[in-house]
Amino acid sequence: FYAKAKMSCSVPPKSFRPAPNVTSSVVRLDVLPSPAAALANEKDFFKVVRAGFAAPRKQLRNSISQGLDVETSVAASILAESGIDARRRPQTLEIYEWVQVYQVWNKYQKNTETEK
Numbered sequence: 001f002y003a004k005a006k007m008s009c010s011v012p013p014k015s016f017r018p019a020p021n022v023t024s025s026v027v028r029l030d031v032l033p034s035p036a037a038a039l040a041n042e043k044d045f046f047k048v049v050r051a052g053f054a055a056p057r058k059q060l061r062n063s064i065s066q067g068l069d070v071e072t073s074v075a076a077s078i079l080a081e082s083g084i085d086a087r088r089r090p091q092t093l094e095i096y097e098w099v100q101v102y103q104v105w106n107k108y109q110k111n112t113e114t115e116k
Helices: 042-052 059-069 072-083 097-116
Strands: 003-011 025-029
Touching: 042 059, 042 097, 059 072, 072 097
Parallel strands: none
Antiparallel strands: 003 025
C-alpha cells in the first residue's frame, strides 16, 4: 500500500546455520510517493484487510465474516458486489481489489448505521 515490493535475489539454505529447509529471498521495498489508493479512512481499510487475513487458509467469504463479525451471507454479498469470487483466498487479492472490498464494506457500514 505504501511501497512497491520487488524480489532482489534468492539466498540458499547453506547461507544460514542451521540451514533451513527453504530458500530465502531478499526483498526490496521502494516507497511510493503517495499511498496506492485514495481512501476515505485508511484505518478502516486496514481493518477490512486484517479481517480478510483473520483466517488466511479459509476462503474470503469465511475470513471476512469472521474478521468483521458479520454473517457469512453478508460477507458473500460484499464480495459479490466488489466483483470478487468469495471462494478466493485473501493472499490472492491485489491492492485495488482490497480497495473495492473496503468501499463496498464502507457503504454497507453506513447503511447499517442509518437503519439503527
